[in-house]
Amino acid sequence: QKEVEQNSGPLSVPEGAIASLNCTYSDRVSQSFFWYRQYSGKSPELIMSIYSNGDKEDGRFTAQLNKASQYVSLLIRDSQPSDSATYLCAVKVGDYKLSFGAGTTVTVRA
């Protein structure tokens, strides 16, 4: 079993809709979770961090964490064409290492 798994995508949503991205992880003791956005040909940029169960909102982005189910998700509300990118879920393993999912590619249709 992979340490971090994401829904494979690609995910296509119309402009203005909600994009929902899912991620599951295998290490029960993980405490830190991150979502990165990666545009084609570019490096990943951090868009959300979440550490506690529940929801965390930042602008149009909402991260949701359920440690009991080992599940973290990202919602993008009012999706814009500029949100078209690959979204990487990352889970901290130990004190320093991050384990990444393979990413979900989102395309927002104008």
Add this chain to the structure above:
Amino acid sequence: DGGITQSPKYLFRKEGQNVTLSCEQNLNHDAMYWYRQDPGQGLRLIYYSQIVNDFQKGDIAEGYSVSREKKESFPLTVTSAQKNPTAFYLCASGGQRNQPQHFGDGTRLSIL
């Protein structure tokens, strides 16, 4: 301006050649990392360093070497033993305790 600088942006390697990728950060981070990304895949950890003069192998260290002589610098050498070096190489720093890692712009390595 604080950040992580990787150079060069593009690099070509000949057969049997070692090449070195540069990574410099001025964020005062103790920890630095090297990742490899292949098309359509996530990031895989090559090496990481928690502190100067110390580093640990990641998941795919074979064919690579690193040094950490200064806090600001963490160069990666892709040796001739790495038979499939074509990839996007990303350097990151940070990540201590609950803090996220931040990435440089990357180096794209290809074989001539």
